[in-house]
Amino acid sequence: MIDPRAIIDPSAKIGENVEIGPWTIVGPDVEIGDDCVIASHVVLKGPTVMGKGNKIYQFSSVGEDTPDLKYKGESTRLIIGENNVIREGVTIHRGTVQDRGETVIGNNNLLMAYAHVGHDSVVGNHCIMVNNSALAGHVILGDWTILSGYALVHQFCKLGAHSFLGMGAAVGKDVPAYVTVTGNPGEPKGVNSEGLKRRGFSSEAVSDIRRAYKLIYRQGLTTDEALERLEEMAQKTPEVQLLVDSIRQSARGIVR
Known part of the structure; x- marks a missing residue:
C-alpha cells in the first residue's frame, strides 16, 4: 500500500x-x-x-x-x-x-x-x-460555501454558510449566509436559491430567505433596522437566524 x-x-x-x-x-x-x-x-x-x-x-x-x-x-x-x-x-x-x-x-x-x-x-x-x-x-x-474558479478572498473575511462566489469574484468584505456574490470588487447578486433547494430547504424557507435578502439590500434600511426585522422573521423561519448571526458576527462589514 x-x-x-x-x-x-x-x-x-x-x-x-x-x-x-x-x-x-x-x-x-x-x-x-x-x-x-x-x-x-x-x-x-x-x-x-x-x-x-x-x-x-x-x-x-x-x-x-x-x-x-x-x-x-x-x-x-x-x-x-x-x-x-x-x-x-x-x-x-x-x-x-x-x-x-x-x-x-x-x-x-x-x-x-x-x-x-x-x-x-x-x-x-x-x-x-x-x-x-x-x-x-x-x-x-461556513459550511456548504462554494467558490467558483479563480475566486479570491481577502484576509480576515468571513463567508457565511451556503454562500456562493461566482467565477473570478474578489471579496474584501464579509459575505452573509446564503448570499451569491459576483464581480471584482464582489457585489451581492441575490440568494443561492438553487444550492438551498439541492440541500433540502423547503420552498417556504427559500422564499423567506429571499425576503430577508431584500430587507438587507433592497429596502434602503440601515443594517440595524434590517436586523431587527430579520429577527422577527426568524421566529417564524429559523433558517433566517443563520443569516442574522452571520451579519452580527461580521467585523469587516458585509458586501454591498
Whole structure:
C-alpha cells in the first residue's frame, strides 16, 4: 500500500489501509488517518493531523510553512478532518502564532486543482473550492460555501454558510449566509436559491430567505433596522437566524 519509492519520516504516524504513491514525501510530525489515499509527488509536512478517508492528488503541498513575513519558524499546525478530496496542485499552509496557530479543514470538502488555503484559515464542512480559487490568511468559510474558479478572498473575511462566489469574484468584505456574490470588487447578486433547494430547504424557507435578502439590500434600511426585522422573521423561519448571526458576527462589514 506504501510505494517503496515514497520517503516517510520515521516519526510520521500512518493509519491502517493507507495508500501512498511513489515520490511522495511525508515529513516528521505528520499523522495520516485510516483509509487515506495519497497519490504520487505529494509533499506532506507537519505538524499536520489528518483524519480518515481523505484523498490527496499529485503535486499538492499540504502543511507547508506560511510565507507570511510574521512567521519565524514557530511550531504551528494544520488539522484536516475526514473524507476530503484535495485535487492536483493544491497548497495548504499551517497557521501562525499571531492568530489561532492552526489552519483547519473540516469534513467532506472538495478542493479542486490549484486551490490555495492560506494560514490560519478555517474551512467548514461540505465546501467546494473550484480550480485556482484562493483564501488569504485568516479566512473563515461556513459550511456548504462554494467558490467558483479563480475566486479570491481577502484576509480576515468571513463567508457565511451556503454562500456562493461566482467565477473570478474578489471579496474584501464579509459575505452573509446564503448570499451569491459576483464581480471584482464582489457585489451581492441575490440568494443561492438553487444550492438551498439541492440541500433540502423547503420552498417556504427559500422564499423567506429571499425576503430577508431584500430587507438587507433592497429596502434602503440601515443594517440595524434590517436586523431587527430579520429577527422577527426568524421566529417564524429559523433558517433566517443563520443569516442574522452571520451579519452580527461580521467585523469587516458585509458586501454591498
